[in-house]
Amino acid sequence: MVGFETFLEPSSTERKTGMAYDVPEGVDIRGKYDAEFAKILTKDALQFVADLQREFRNYIKYALECRKEAKIRYNNGGLPGFDPATKYIREGDWVCATVPPAIADRRVEITGPVERKMIINALNSGAKVFMADFEDALSPSWENLMRGQVNLKDAVNRTISFHDKARNRVYKLNDQTAKLFVRPRGWHLPESHIFIDGEPAAGCLVDFGLYFFHNCMAFPQTQGEGFGPFFYLPKMEHSREAKIWNNVFERAEKLAGIERGSIRATVLIETLPAVFQMDEILYELRDHSVGLNCGRWDYIFSYVKTFQAHPDRLLPDRVLVGMTQHFMRSYSDLLIRTCHRRGVHAMGGMAAQIPIRDDPVANEAALELVRKDKLREVKAGHDGTWAAHPGLIPAIMEVFTNSMGNEANQIHTVKREDVANLTEDDLLQRPRGVRTMEGFRLNTRVGIQYLAAWLTGTGSVPLYNLMEDAATAEISRVQNWQWLKYRVQLDGDGLGVKVTRELFGRVVEEEMTRIEREVGQEKFKKGKYKEACKIFTRQCTTPILDDFLTLGAYNHLVIHYPKGSSSRL
Ligand SMILES: CC(=O)SCCNC(=O)CCNC(=O)[C@H](O)C(C)(C)COP(=O)(O)OP(=O)(O)OC[C@H]1O[C@@H](n2cnc3c(N)ncnc32)[C@H](O)[C@@H]1OP(=O)(O)O
C-alpha cells in the first residue's frame, strides 16, 4: 500500500509548467488559477477528491432524495419522531471509541472562518479547541475556500504568519495552541469550480478531501498514532448521512495508511429530524466519534423549515427563541444524556453576544448573558461550549472551570438519566412568545445586511452587537417567509397589524433607508445591499420555501473561467 507521504511529494512531471492546474482524468477546474492554490490543487490531491466523489456521489444523491421525501411527509402533516426500526440501537448497550486524551478537555471552543489572521488569533486564544469553519461562518467563494486550505496547511505545519501592514503587526503561533477541528460544508452544497466527470463536486468532499490529503500525516507525527485529524460535521438529518461520513473516513484512513479510528468527528445536531437520530448517528460513527454539539441556530431554522406547512407552529420573535424554551431545553438535555451514555462529549452551542467595545455598561450586560447561558449549559452537563470571539473566552472558561474543576469533562459524572423519558412531544413543543413589528423589521434589516456581506465574501459579521452567520440569518429569512405565508397577526406590540406582502414591501423600503443611514452612503453604494435586498425579498415571498439561503445565493459567488484553468500533462 502506498502511504500518503509518497503521494504528498509532487513528482517532476506533476510540477506546474504553466498557468493552469495539472488535473487528473475527468477533473476540470473552473476557478481562477493561483500559484498558491496550485500547491493545494495538486494532481494527487485532486485524484483523492475525485476518488471520494466517485465512490460516494450516489450515496449522497440518495441521502438528499430521502431528505426530499421526508419533507413531503412533513408537508403533508407528518411529524418527525423516533424510528421504531432502530429501537434496538437506542436501547442497546454499546459505547463509542474512547475519547483521545489530547481532546478530552474541550471546555471552551472558539469558532471562526478559515481566514488567515483569525486562524492565528483563534489558535492563540486560550481556547482548548478551534473549529476552523468552511460552513456557517464562511462565504464559500473560490478565493475564500482555497485561501482557507492554504491557511490551514500552514497552520498545521505551524509556519502560518500574517503581517498586518496597516498596524505593522506580525501574527505568529504561540507555543501552546488550541487543538484544530475543521468543519466542511454540508451535503447539499456543490463546489461549482471543480467538476468531476462533468458535474460539480460535493462541497464537503472538496473541503474534507483537500484538508485531509495535505494534513493527515502531521497528526500522527505530532500527536501520535490514532489522534486526529479532527472534524465537525454539520446539518445532517439522518443517520444514513452519518454512515456516509463514516465510510468516507474509513476510505481516507485506508488510502493514507493511518490507523483506523484516527479521524474523530463531532456531529452538530442542528436539524429537527436529527434530534430523533442521535443514538443512530453516534452508532454509525462509533469508531470515529467524539460527540455531538447543540447547533442551536440551525436547529431553530430547521424547526421552521420542518414545519413550513404547519401554521399551528409559527415562531414568536427570533429574540424570544432561546435555550430556555421547552423544546430547546429538551433537545440539549437529551443530547447530554445520549452522549454520556455512549462515552463521548456533549458540546453546548453558541451564544450570539460579542464584546461591545464602546459601551462598558452594554458590554457587561452582554457578558452577563453569555455567563448565564454557559452556566445553564455546564450545570445541565455539557462538557464544553462555543465562543464566537476571543474576548469571551476568559468568562466562559471561568464558568466551566468553576463547575467542572480539574475534571476534563463530565462524561462519567453527569449521566442525566432523569431525562431518559423525554418524549417526542417535549422535543416538538411549540415555542412560546409574541410577534412584533420590531421583530419583523429586525429580521429584514439583519437578513439583508448579512446577505450583502456574504455576497462580498464575508460569512460572519457583527450586527447590532450580535454575531450573525449563515445559521442565524436563516432564521430571519424563514421567519419572515412563515409570517408572510400565514399572514400572521403581530400580537406583541398592541398594534394587531397583519403581515402582508404590502406591509413587507414598505418594511423593506424603510429598512433599506435605515441601513443606508447606518452604514453611510459610500459603503451602501459600494456594497451589495441592493442585490442582497432583491435575493432576500424573493426568498421571503416565494410560494415554496427555498431549502437554504446559501444555495440560491451561491450562484452569485460562482465565477467560471470559460477557457478553464485545468491542463493535463
Ligand atoms: C451558528 C454557528 O455556526 S456559530 C459558528 C460560526 N460563526 C462563527 O464562527 C463566528 C466567529 N466570530 C466572528 O466571525 C467574529 O467574532 C465577528 C464577525 C462576530 C466579530 O468580528 P469583529 O467585529 O471583527 O471582532 P473585533 O473587531 O472585536 O475583533 C477583535 C479581534 O479579535 C479577533 N477575532 C474576533 N473573532 C474571532 C474569532 N472568532 N476567532 C479568532 N479571532 C477573532 C479579530 O480578528 C480581531 O483581531 P485583531 O485585534 O488582532 O485585529
Ligand SMILES: O=CC(=O)O
Ligand atoms: O452551527 C451551529 C449552529 O448553531 O447552527
Ligand SMILES: [Mg+2]
Ligand atoms: Mg450551524
